[in-house]
Amino acid sequence: MQISDPTPAGHPALNERTQHLLKFLVERYIRDGQPVGSRTLSRDAGLDLSSATVRNVMADLEELGYLRAPHTSAGRVPTARGYRFFIDTLLRVKPLDSREIEVLRRRIDQPTQSGTELARSVSDLLSGVTRLAGIVMLPRRQTMTLRQVEFLPLSEHRVLAILVLNGQEVQNRIIQTRRPYDAAELQRAANYLNAQFGGRDIQQVRKTLLDELRETRDHLDRLMQTVMEMAEQTFETAPESDDYVVAGQTHLMQYADLSDLDKLRQLFEAFNQKSDLLHLFDQCLHAGGVQIFVGEESGCGVLEGCSVVTAPYGSGDQVLGVLGIIGPTRMAYDRVIPVVDVTARLLAEVLDGQRD
Amino acid sequence: MQISDPTPAGHPALNERTQHLLKFLVERYIRDGQPVGSRTLSRDAGLDLSSATVRNVMADLEELGYLRAPHTSAGRVPTARGYRFFIDTLLRVKPLDSREIEVLRRRIDQPTQSGTELARSVSDLLSGVTRLAGIVMLPRRQTMTLRQVEFLPLSEHRVLAILVLNGQEVQNRIIQTRRPYDAAELQRAANYLNAQFGGRDIQQVRKTLLDELRETRDHLDRLMQTVMEMAEQTFETAPESDDYVVAGQTHLMQYADLSDLDKLRQLFEAFNQKSDLLHLFDQCLHAGGVQIFVGEESGCGVLEGCSVVTAPYGSGDQVLGVLGIIGPTRMAYDRVIPVVDVTARLLAEVLDGQRD
DNA sequence: TATTAGCACTCCTCACCTCAGAGTGCCAAC
DNA sequence: GTTGGCACTCTGAGGTGAGGAGTGCTAATA
Numbered sequence: 001m002q003i004s005d006p007t008p009a010g011h012p013a014l015n016e017r018t019q020h021l022l023k024f025l026v027e028r029y030i031r032d033g034q035p036v037g038s039r040t041l042s043r044d045a046g047l048d049l050s051s052a053t054v055r056n057v058m059a060d061l062e063e064l065g066y067l068r069a070p071h072t073s074a075g076r077v078p079t080a081r082g083y084r085f086f087i088d089t090l091l092r093v094k095p096l097d098s099r100e101i102e103v104l105r106r107r108i109d110q111p112t113q114s115g116t117e118l119a120r121s122v123s124d125l126l127s128g129v130t131r132l133a134g135i136v137m138l139p140r141r142q143t144m145t146l147r148q149v150e151f152l153p154l155s156e157h158r159v160l161a162i163l164v165l166n167g168q169e170v171q172n173r174i175i176q177t178r179r180p181y182d183a184a185e186l187q188r189a190a191n192y193l194n195a196q197f198g199g200r201d202i203q204q205v206r207k208t209l210l211d212e213l214r215e216t217r218d219h220l221d222r223l224m225q226t227v228m229e230m231a232e233q234t235f236e237t238a239p240e241s242d243d244y245v246v247a248g249q250t251h252l253m254q255y256a257d258l259s260d261l262d263k264l265r266q267l268f269e270a271f272n273q274k275s276d277l278l279h280l281f282d283q284c285l286h287a288g289g290v291q292i293f294v295g296e297e298s299g300c301g302v303l304e305g306c307s308v309v310t311a312p313y314g315s316g317d318q319v320l321g322v323l324g325i326i327g328p329t330r331m332a333y334d335r336v337i338p339v340v341d342v343t344a345r346l347l348a349e350v351l352d353g354q355r356d
Numbered sequence: 357m358q359i360s361d362p363t364p365a366g367h368p369a370l371n372e373r374t375q376h377l378l379k380f381l382v383e384r385y386i387r388d389g390q391p392v393g394s395r396t397l398s399r400d401a402g403l404d405l406s407s408a409t410v411r412n413v414m415a416d417l418e419e420l421g422y423l424r425a426p427h428t429s430a431g432r433v434p435t436a437r438g439y440r441f442f443i444d445t446l447l448r449v450k451p452l453d454s455r456e457i458e459v460l461r462r463r464i465d466q467p468t469q470s471g472t473e474l475a476r477s478v479s480d481l482l483s484g485v486t487r488l489a490g491i492v493m494l495p496r497r498q499t500m501t502l503r504q505v506e507f508l509p510l511s512e513h514r515v516l517a518i519l520v521l522n523g524q525e526v527q528n529r530i531i532q533t534r535r536p537y538d539a540a541e542l543q544r545a546a547n548y549l550n551a552q553f554g555g556r557d558i559q560q561v562r563k564t565l566l567d568e569l570r571e572t573r574d575h576l577d578r579l580m581q582t583v584m585e586m587a588e589q590t591f592e593t594a595p596e597s598d599d600y601v602v603a604g605q606t607h608l609m610q611y612a613d614l615s616d617l618d619k620l621r622q623l624f625e626a627f628n629q630k631s632d633l634l635h636l637f638d639q640c641l642h643a644g645g646v647q648i649f650v651g652e653e654s655g656c657g658v659l660e661g662c663s664v665v666t667a668p669y670g671s672g673d674q675v676l677g678v679l680g681i682i683g684p685t686r687m688a689y690d691r692v693i694p695v696v697d698v699t700a701r702l703l704a705e706v707l708d709g710q711r712d
Numbered sequence: 713t714a715t716t717a718g719c720a721c722t723c724c725t726c727a728c729c730t731c732a733g734a735g736t737g738c739c740a741a742c
Numbered sequence: 743g744t745t746g747g748c749a750c751t752c753t754g755a756g757g758t759g760a761g762g763a764g765t766g767c768t769a770a771t772a
């Protein structure tokens with residue numbers, strides 16, 4: 001697994017003892033949710049240091065911006081920068097054992113009727129296993145392979161276009177036509193498209209058909225005119241698709257860190273709005289591994305107090321989408337990161353298997 | 357409009373003065389959210405009574421279970437029973453003016469690709485206008501009219517069934533077949549089904565085909581065998597459909613009445629679970645008008661502190677589904693009720709218009 | 713020079729108190 | 743039946759003080 005830092009920032013060298021203390025403090029804070037004091041560290045961190053010494057170290061770490069004290073006498077808490085350093089250099093991830101992986105695999109590899117359904121089930125899985133909010137971005141339509149296209153006349157000026165993609169996914173679109181078409185005409189257009197473009201991805205189809213032929217439209221024969229009118233609306237980028245699927249938002253209401261109702265409301269609205277989060281996920285598409293945003297690193301104001309862990313998933317060597325979780329900054333990264341990572345891999349496997 | 361009481365209960369006769377005071381108290385409480393005291397009523401209710409008199413009346417109303425006092429010195433608050441009486445006999449609903457109706461109509465009558473999309477947009481509308489959570493139950497598949505059915509071979513043992521319903525709605529299902537079928541065979545089966553059952557509702561189709569023919573299966577010719585295998589899976593009740601669509605849940609986080617995070621979590625989980633709410637809405641399908649559940653009248657524990665206002669909508673004389681809102685018990689019924697009522701009517705109109 | 717014990721200090725939390733304000737119930741008078 | 747008056751109750755805001763946790767600093771120590 002490769003964890004890349006979206007916002008690399010220089011970290012001054014810390015000696016081993018300091019790192020150990022920081023690591024212990026972050027872990028303890030993640031476990032208990034309470035500010036950690038020097039006495040606790042002196043006693044439990046296993047370094048045989050007096051609390052006074054620990055205090056000196058903590059003061060240094062606060063100076064460097066890794067820790068902060070909620071108030072004078074309250075111990076220390078990691079800052080976003082502290083979490084960042086923790087994740088990048090201190091964290092040892094616990095790999096899932098094969099039994100857990102098998103459970104995940106079985107839950108993902110269930111027969112589904114559509115990509116949306118699969119995405120829903122995977123985000124359910126993510127949220128169930130991590131007790132956080134799970135998110136799965138749907139594969140971009142543009143990257144899907146065209147298996148088959150059919151046209152069905154519905155009424156005088158309406159034709160139903162049916163796209164079978166990736167051998168599993170079916171999409172419909174109702175097309176408004178300029179003139180009536182009969183079934184035979186539509187059949188011929190579909191045959192042509194299937195013969196010419198079956199097996200290619202939508203992006204290519206669109207490019208070839210529209211960009212290359214549009215100019216010569218006036219010189220096309222009747223068949224190709226039909227093909228063009230159908231294709232134009234059929235292969236346009238779909239504004240309909242749901243972009244991503246969220247599950248388990250309610251989990252986020254359990255964490256004291258996010259108990260501010262107003263903040264929570266804004267967060268939930270961001271889930272519905274989608275645009276901000278989509279932008280964030282787009283950045284992760286080509287990260288090539290697990291990516292983590294701590295707090296406001298994402299540049300998204302509503303994500304204050306939250307962290308996002310994402311991983312792209314793909315079929316073959318192509319990136320199809322991104323999945324991940326959103327939870328309080330104070331989350332069990334050592335567990336969540338492998339879950340996200342493995343889920344992405346398993347989803348890729350399943351999608352590969354479906355390409356029959 | 358007809359507002360029916362789902363749980364009629366005897367209400368003793370109240371004299372006019374008492375009713376007036378109760379009405380004023382409920383309205384004031386809905387407006388301000390504060391317990392209403394005798395002084396306020398004496399001063400503002402326009403009855404020229406001393407607070408002592410009002411206190412006597414309030415004591416009676418408390419005795420009858422219409423009011424309760426949060427504590428000794430805090431004025432009174434309506435109980436569920438109080439709201440019930442208010443809604444049934446005291447409430448004067450403010451009809452929407454034609455301008456408002458026009459705005460609603462335009463927002464509903466937008467071109468949509470599918471029933472789900474339409475439902476989503478209507479529940480968005482409901483939640484936007486009322487600032488509560490809007491819910492639209494999707495039309496039961498069983499009640500839809502079959503326009504057209506087509507079968508598309510996908511691979512050896514997989515056939516894509518495409519159902520065009522109500523002239524607007526398209527549904528797909530992938531069917532696993534026992535033996536391979538070629539395109540011509542499937543075409544004949546589709547032709548048969550379209551000829552025999554086009555224009556009938558799914559319920560009928562299913563009944564006729566499955567119940568009547570299943571027994572005689574062994575004596576059917578090859579065409580009918582094909583028809584049967586296709587139809588069995590195509591017309592089975594769909595477990596896939598999303599049942600209902602919720603919008604604007606986040607609005608509910610703004611109301612102090614529901615500010616208990618844990619309660620709120622349970623409520624949101626009920627939205628996702630769906631089964632409880634579906635059961636509730638099913639009851640409203642044949643109510644023939646606006647129906648209101650106050651607090652736990654619905655029999656649904658998580659709805660404590662909430663009211664539900666629903667109205668069935670239909671096309672022609674057939675009930676297709678239910679829509680409504682969920683909000684805090686303390687909501688502006690005089691405004692919400694007509695909004696729900698009119699929205700249901702407008703949705704029916706639009707659906708009627710689409711039956712081309 | 714790094715570590716430590718000791719100590720004064722800060723700040724939070726909690727329990728407790730008080731007090732004003734709002735509202736009630738009841739009673740006697742009208 | 744209605745009303746004024748009065749004692750009573752309860753809440754909520756504000757204040758106080760003890761206890762505890764944790765810090766920073768300093769001087770002593772290894």
